[in-house]
Amino acid sequence: MKTIVVACSGGPDSMALLDMLNQKQNYNIIVCHVNYQKRESAFRDESIVKEYCLKHNLSFHLLKPIYSSSQNFQAWARDVRYDFFEQTAKEYKCHQIFVAHHMDDLIETYYFQVQRQMICDTYGLANSMIRNGMEIVRPLLGYTKKELEEYCIHHKISYGLDESNFTDHYTRNKIRHSKIEYMTRSQKEEVCKEIEIKNKQLEEFRNQIKDFLISFTVDELLDKEYSWLYLDQYLYDRMKIHFSKRYLMDLIDKLKKDICIDxxxxxxxxxxxxxxxxxxxxxxxxxxxxxxxxxxxxxxLKKEGKTIEGIFVKEEDFPLVVRNAEKGDSILLRYGTKNINRFFIDRKIPHYKRRNWLVVENCKQKIIFVPGIGCDVQHFSVNSNLFMIQYIL
Known part of the structure; x- marks a missing residue:
C-alpha cells in the first residue's frame, strides 16, 4: 500500500480531499495539520481534522508554530507548513504530498500573477510540482470550491470556514470576492483554457530563451527585446529564484559595463x-x-604532477598554510616579484574566480606557491617533492 502525506487545514476543500483519498482504500494516509494559533476558530479546525483521523484510524501529525519572523506572515506560514509536510514525508519514506488546491485557487493565482506582472514558471497552478525532491500533488484542480463544499455536505463531512477569507485584507481575497465568486462553472472552464494556452506560449518562449543561453555574450542579451526575462532565466537556472521586473531592469542597466554584483x-x-x-x-x-x-x-596534494604544479618543500617550511589570495599578495619569482593581482589581470581571470584562488604560505608567512604561477625562486627544483592541484576554478 502506497504511503502519502495529505495536507489538511480542516476547510471544505482539504476535508473533501482527505475523504476522497480515504474512500479509495489503497493509500496509507499520513495527515498533517498546522495550527498557527492566529484565529479563535483555529482550534476548532484542529479538532475537526483530529476527530476525522481518529474515526478512520489515520495517522495525525500536528504542528503549532509560533510566528516570530520579520518575514511576511503568509510567506512565513507557507514555508513553515511545507517544511513540516516534507519532514513528515521523509519520516515515513514517502515522496508525495497531496494538497487541496481547486479550480478557484487556480484561477485566483492566475489573476494574481497577471495583476502583479509576475515572472512565473507556470500560470495558475500545475497539477504537480517538485519541491526539495518531494512531489506536491494537486488532484482537485478540476473541482470548484462550491463543488467541494457540496461534497462535504452530501457525505456529512465536518469542516470549518476560515473567517479571514471573508475579508478583503489580502489581494487574493479581493480577487476571489470581486471576480471568481460571480463566475459560473463554464466561465471558469473558459479561464482554465486561457491559462492552458498561456502556459503553452510560456513554455515555447522559455525554450527559446534556454536555447539562446547555451552560448551568448552580454551585449547580445542586452539587445533582446525582453532582456530582463532572459536574465531572469539565466539567474533562475543557477539560483532557483525569480526576481521582480524592476530589480532585473536595474541589473540590466548595471551590466552595460564590467561589474561584479553580490x-x-x-x-x-x-x-x-x-x-x-x-x-x-x-x-x-x-x-x-x-x-x-x-x-x-x-x-x-600529490606526489607527482606537472612542473608548474610542483614545489620543493623543506622541513623548516612547516607548518604550511593554504588560504585564499588577498589584495597585496605577491610571490618572488626568478625574474622578480610578481603581484598576484597583476597575474589575475594578465590572465583575464574573472573576479569570482579571484576570490577563490589559493596560495601556499610557509611558517614565515611567505607565499611560496600559487596555482597557475608556480613556486617562488627559493623552492624551485626539477625534483619537486609536492604537487598541488586546485579544484575550485
Missing amino acids: IKDFILERYHNHLYCEKKKEKVYYIINQMEYKKYKEFE
Missing part, C-alpha cells in the same frame, strides 16, 4: 562581455603540519 549568496559578474554567476564559497584556511599527499575539498 546577489544573496551568489556573485553575478560581467567580465569581457561574458556573464558569470557563482555561489559564494567559504574562505579557505588549512594548516599543513607535515608532508602529506591528500585530497581536500578545494585542492589536492
